[in-house]
Amino acid sequence: MNIKSLLLGSAAALAVVSGAQAADAIVAAEPEPVEYVRVCDAYGTGYFYIPGTETCLKINGYIRFQVDAGPSASSISASGGGFVDNDSSWDARTRGQVQFTAKSDTEYGPLTGVIVIQANADNATNQKTQLDSAYLDIAGFRAGLFYSWWDDGLSGETDDIGSPVTLHNSIRYQYETGDFYAGISVDELEDGPFYNGEEPNNFGVAVGLGGKAGAFTYQITAGYDTDNEEGAVRAMGTVAVGPGTLGLAAVYSSGPNAYYNKSEWAVAAEYAIKATDKLKITPGVQYYGNYGVVNAATDADFSDNNAWKAGVTIDYQIVDNFSAKVSVQYLDPENADDVTSGYFRLQRAF
Structure with a gap:
């Protein structure tokens, strides 16, 4: 009877050990730790590290709604969207602009890359999206598409x-x-x-x-x-x-x-x-x-x-990052008709 009990006990012990080893063999691998976005304060506010790199990125822009008034109000300058489509005395238009700025340290100083994408809508069917700027900058040298000092x-x-x-x-x-x-x-x-x-x-x-x-x-x-x-x-x-x-x-x-x-x-x-x-x-x-x-x-x-020309511009900050602007201008050229024009603008920056 003692021998029988010993054999049964040994068998039970082997089963426990075997079960433990089998359980260890199928344990799932632990998940990789998540890399959260880190704030980059080396270049000012708004920058964060692109995950897995030492490059800092900033995303900003604005949304603008504007109503122009005056002769051929829908004629927009090159920097304003490029529409010249009718002779209306007033014209509403909308713009959305997003800027991406990337910076990283090098032995020559910060390496900067900027991309600005701008979309203008004169109306629902007359829209234009354009590359407003795209350039690289390092050690004082800049090359690409950008605005000159004459802007x-x-x-x-x-x-x-x-x-x-x-x-x-x-x-x-x-x-x-x-x-x-x-x-x-x-x-x-x-x-x-x-x-x-x-x-x-x-x-x-x-x-x-x-x-x-x-x-x-x-x-x-x-x-x-x-x-x-x-x-x-x-x-x-x-x-x-x-x-x-x-x-x-x-x-x-x-x-x-x-x-x-x-x-x-x-x-x-x-x-x-x-x-x-x-x-x-x-x-x-x-x-x-x-x-x-x-x-x-x-x-x-x-x-x-x-x-000669005279005018007035009024800027009002409604709340943080939300502003209004009103501008009225009068132009009186010699031997030509005088012109009164202006606009009202709402803009939300981010």
Whole structure:
């Protein structure tokens, strides 16, 4: 009886051991740990690490609704969407823009890549999506599709002192230190205006320098259009005065060209009044000397007529990242009809 009990006990022990080993053999592998998105604060707010890399990415943009009023209100500038479809005295349009900015450290400093995609809708059936910018930047060198210094202007909407087209395929070097910068760029000008019966197919060279000193900021920009063999130079500055900021600008063009073609010369002024923390009111004026281009198809030159412009722009911050803007402008060219135009805009940034 004792031998029988011993045999039964041994068999039970072997069964337990065998069962334990069998259970160990089919244990499922543990899941890989999840890699959550990490905040990247090396380049400012809004950046995060792309999982599995040391590259920081920022995504931002805006949604805009705007109603234009005035003659041919649906005519939109190159930077505004490119629609020219009717002679309506008012026109509503919508824009959505998304920007992707990627940055990573290298032995030459931060390597930056930017892609900006913009979609404009003049109405449900007339829409246009475009690459608004795409460039790389490292150690002061920038190459790709981006806006030139000639896209800059005063803070209001009255001044008219920039290029007719400011987005180019370009290569640029810009030196920056503290509150000063200086640079030079070579710009493809195929999208610029053409005169004397020839389409633009050449390039331009632009230089820019600027900075700030206390309450004063300044910028000097120049460009030479090799197609039209003409150039332009512009100077701008702002200074804090009382409850606002006074802005002054002047531009001169040797002849109609891709950098400036509105007039032979012009001067502009504005005063941006910070009325409250949310409200800014900016009246402005501009005077054009020898306004407009004549003989564009044969021997392009500026006219002998002058013009002046006056307007006001009102910006209101409704809540964080949501703003409204109203602008009304009056243009009175010599020997031509005067024009009143404007727009109302709502914009949500993110």
